[in-house]
Amino acid sequence: xxxxxxxxxxxxxxxxxxxxxxxxxxxxxxxxxxxxxxxxxxxxxxxxxxxxxxxxxxxxxxxxxxxxxxxxxxxxxxxxxxxxxxxxxxxxxxxxxxxxxxxxxxxxxxxx
Amino acid sequence: xxxxxxxxxxxxxxxxxxxxxxxxxxxxxxxxxxxxxxxxxxxxxxxxxxxxxxxxxxxxxxxxxxxxxxxxxxxxxxxxxxxxxxxxxxxxxxxxxxxxxxxxxxxxxxxxxxxxxxxxxxxxxxxxxxxxxxxxxxxxxxxxxxxxxxxxxxxxxxxxxxxxxxxxxxxxxxxxxxxxxxxxxxxxxxxxxxxxxxxxxxxxxxxxxxxxxxxxxxxxxxxxxxxxxxxxxxxxxxxxxxxxxxxxxxxxxxxxxxxxxxxxxxxxxxxxxxxxxxxxxxxxxxxxxxxxxxxxxxxxxxxxxxxxxxxxxxxxxxxxxxxxxxxxxxxxxxxxxxxxxxxxxxxxxxxxxxxxxxxxxxxxxxxxxxxxxxxxxxxxxxxxxxxxxxxxxxxxxxxxxxxxxxxxxxxxxxxxxxxxxxxxxxxxxxxxxxxxxxxxxxxxxxxxxxxxxxxxxxxx
Numbered sequence: 001x002x003x004x005x006x007x008x009x010x011x012x013x014x015x016x017x018x019x020x021x022x023x024x025x026x027x028x029x030x031x032x033x034x035x036x037x038x039x040x041x042x043x044x045x046x047x048x049x050x051x052x053x054x055x056x057x058x059x060x061x062x063x064x065x066x067x068x069x070x071x072x073x074x075x076x077x078x079x080x081x082x083x084x085x086x087x088x089x090x091x092x093x094x095x096x097x098x099x100x101x102x103x104x105x106x107x108x109x110x111x112x
Numbered sequence: 113x114x115x116x117x118x119x120x121x122x123x124x125x126x127x128x129x130x131x132x133x134x135x136x137x138x139x140x141x142x143x144x145x146x147x148x149x150x151x152x153x154x155x156x157x158x159x160x161x162x163x164x165x166x167x168x169x170x171x172x173x174x175x176x177x178x179x180x181x182x183x184x185x186x187x188x189x190x191x192x193x194x195x196x197x198x199x200x201x202x203x204x205x206x207x208x209x210x211x212x213x214x215x216x217x218x219x220x221x222x223x224x225x226x227x228x229x230x231x232x233x234x235x236x237x238x239x240x241x242x243x244x245x246x247x248x249x250x251x252x253x254x255x256x257x258x259x260x261x262x263x264x265x266x267x268x269x270x271x272x273x274x275x276x277x278x279x280x281x282x283x284x285x286x287x288x289x290x291x292x293x294x295x296x297x298x299x300x301x302x303x304x305x306x307x308x309x310x311x312x313x314x315x316x317x318x319x320x321x322x323x324x325x326x327x328x329x330x331x332x333x334x335x336x337x338x339x340x341x342x343x344x345x346x347x348x349x350x351x352x353x354x355x356x357x358x359x360x361x362x363x364x365x366x367x368x369x370x371x372x373x374x375x376x377x378x379x380x381x382x383x384x385x386x387x388x389x390x391x392x393x394x395x396x397x398x399x400x401x402x403x404x405x406x407x408x409x410x411x412x413x414x415x416x417x418x419x420x421x422x423x424x425x426x427x428x429x430x431x432x433x434x435x436x437x438x439x440x441x442x443x444x445x446x447x448x449x450x451x452x453x454x455x456x457x458x459x460x461x462x463x464x465x466x467x468x469x470x471x472x473x474x475x476x477x478x479x480x481x482x483x484x485x486x487x488x489x490x491x492x493x494x495x496x497x498x499x500x501x502x503x504x505x506x507x508x509x510x511x512x513x514x515x516x517x518x519x520x521x522x523x524x525x526x527x528x529x530x531x532x533x534x535x536x537x538x539x540x541x542x543x544x545x546x547x548x549x550x551x552x553x554x555x556x557x558x559x560x561x562x563x564x565x566x567x568x569x570x571x572x
Contacts, residue, residue, distance in 0.1 A: 051349060
């Protein structure tokens with residue numbers, strides 16, 4: 001099992017959700033986060049006082065998938081989230097030791 | 113009234129039987145009573161509405177305007193500083209403030225004849241407003257005594273103890289506001305152009321009395337209290353320009369009561385002041401935004417609403433004396449000058465006039481007071497008569513260039529009183545209660561540290 005953690009542009013969330021649904025992914029967790037990579041922040045000016053805002057709003061999408069579906073899902077996610085500009089975000093993949101469905105104690109792939 | 117006089121002349125000049133003459137005189141008397149009662153009703157209706165409008169400027173107008181400009185941990189504390197004046201300044205005014213401002217005393221301060229509003233009832237006070245109950249005049253003026261100190265709170269936002277602020281505002285009302293109001297508007301006041309002042313200074317609705325006193329005191333407070341923790345290195349951004357926007361628009365609307373209400377009646381002068389007020393604000397919005405767009409690259413909403421307030425401040429002393437064209441010029445200049453004060457001067461000198469009470473009210477009030485001496489004209493306001501009973505020349509545009517000197521004296525007195533009075537009061541508050549909250553409380557925010565609550569409990 002692998003965990004896919006994708007940091008994407010907030011306005012791409014709907015497209016990502018649709019794309020994942022289209023290939024049969026039916027579970028994910030969404031968090032509103034702030035951060036930046038190479039994308040520079042922006043400048044705000046209030047009555048002449050300038051502020052550099054470095055941390056920009058992003059959305060973090062987390063989902064755990066079976067090893068066999070990793071490539072397909074990660075690719076679909078990346079394609080849906082891509083604009084081609086700096087600031088599109090990143091996808092990280094982690095190994096997952098175990099998954100447990102709380103309702104009935106199922107383990108492993110069956111719990112996904 | 114003119115018709116009645118005319119009728120009186122006719123009836124006196126016509127030979128009528130004694131009984132018929134008596135009947136005509138009775139009719140005439142009834143007519144006169146009817147006319148004056150109708151005028152009182154009309155004027156009083158407008159003045160009561162104006163009074164309510166001016167109260168609306170403080171709460172919610174100013175409270176929202178200032179509340180949106182601070183960080184969210186201070187939103188309630190900031191709004192409370194305006195709101196509490198609606199209670200505190202009102203009571204002070206009723207107990208002794210009105211008397212000290214409008215009682216006929218010395219040229220500096222009124223006497224105690226109206227203490228606890230003794231004798232202030234339904235009858236007009238002919239010296240101030242002959243067609244409305246004195247009680248209406250009193251409560252209209254009360255609203256000015258509320259908003260003026262509330263304006264100062266913008267300078268010490270996010271760092272002053274609530275207790276010290278209460279003491280400060282109480283002393284400030286006595287030491288600065290009541291004397292200044294008396295000098296400019298009270299009978300026999302030193303600067304009163306219409307009621308026997310030796311230095312006639314034109315201030316229709318409070319350029320010196322309201323905006324210079326509050327704005328200059330604000331600067332003194334900002335310098336005395338020092339900067340907010342982290343200013344200017346850390347970002348201290350407005351937490352909601354939406355609140356500020358709503359507040360500024362309420363201020364704009366309320367200002368019609370402030371300025372047009374200062375005509376103290378519902379006649380043509382009120383209309384003229386209304387128009388001047390509106391155009392002054394409009395022109396200042398454009399003035400500020402043009403400067404900002406050119407210098408900063410973008411016209412901001414905060415700039416637009418700040419410009420509106422600046423224009424309203426500048427036009428305030430002039431509103432009942434100037435033509436619509438002059439109002440446009442004054443407003444536009446006001447937008448430019450206040451922009452320059454807030455964006456350039458403040459940032460150059462680095463004082464933390466947190467919400468720009470000085471940059472807008474102090475600078476705008478000073479500009480307005482001086483320009484009133486230029487643009488005031490008897491074509492708009494003919495209340496002042498010369499020795500032969502003709503409308504007196506008012507400002508430079510009427511050929512009375514000397515008025516600018518009078519305005520300068522009035523401005524200097526307002527500045528001096530505000531500086532000295534505020535320094536004394538700050539010293540007293542500092543030695544008794546302490547002015548600033550502790551660093552810990554300041555970091556936590558005024559809402560929690562001073563009032564034990566938070567403005568936004570979104571998870572609740």
